[in-house]
Amino acid sequence: MSQHALSDDQVSQELKKMTAFIKQEAMEKAKEIQIKADEEFAIEKSKLVRQETQTIDTTYEKKFKQAQMSQQITRSTVANKTRLKVLSARQELLDGIFEQAQKKLGDGAKDKKKYEVILKNLMLEGFYALNEHKLQIRARKADYDVVKKAIEMATKEYTEKVHKKIEASIDESDPLPDGLSGGISIVGGGGKIEINNTFEERLVLLQENALPSIRLTLFGKNENRKFHE
Structure with a gap:
């Protein structure tokens, strides 16, 4: 038996050291992975938020323009209907005036x-x-x-x-x-x-x-x- 052979206690101690080192390495690696994952998540999240915000803004702008157009059409329609009613009422009045004049022609x-x-x-x-x-x-x-x-x-x-x-x-x-x-x-x-x-x-x-x-x-x-x- 070699004089340099490790005792069971020494072997056990070495194994514990190696285990602790491997565990520490694993924990540090896991932490690095976690940090990198968090960074990538934050980047992806920010990207998705920007995309969704742009989508929402685009949708809102589109709907706002549609609402404006609809409002303009409604106003124009109402204005035209009102104008036609006014013109019709005026024409009826004018027609009535000349009808009355027609009836009174014989008085001359x-x-x-x-x-x-x-x-x-x-x-x-x-x-x-x-x-x-x-x-x-x-x-x-x-x-x-x-x-x-x-x-x-x-x-x-x-x-x-x-x-x-x-x-x-x-x-x-x-x-x-x-x-x-x-x-x-x-x-x-x-x-x-x-x-x-x-x-x-x-x-x-x-x-x-x-x-x-x-x-x-x-x-x-x-x-x-x-x-x-």
Whole structure:
């Protein structure tokens, strides 16, 4: 037996030392692994948080834009509906005004003296426009007596102002319909030119020409319009 052989106690001590060393090494290694794992976890966690935050931000921004767009569409729809309702109400009012005027057209022919003056002025308008020596007047049969007096008044005034004689007579072969409210037509150009000065036609002209002024009076200036009559 060698003199250098270890005793059982020595062997046991050496084994304990080796075991303690290996255990210490293992614990240090495990700690290193744990630290590295924690670092990697923190990095991955931060990465995932950033990704999720970006995703949430992107989703929120997208939904916010969609909400804004939806709100704009809703506002535009409501505004258009309101505008159409206002325009419809205004048009109804305007239509009502002209309907009432239509119903009262016949009142202009009730007072014969006033009606004579009206007819005279309507004739003069045609006389000046046509500027012819001989003209014919179309009228309702019921108005013939009044029209004859108006012709006398109109031809006299025309001659005095223009210093030219003019002849005008009733065209009894082609009277105006009895259903009209009043007024006349002046025919010239050998029967080819006719100026319609019936009450109904004058109302139509008034509706076309005076409508912008009526709108302005009733509703005020439209700020949304770029051009105005």
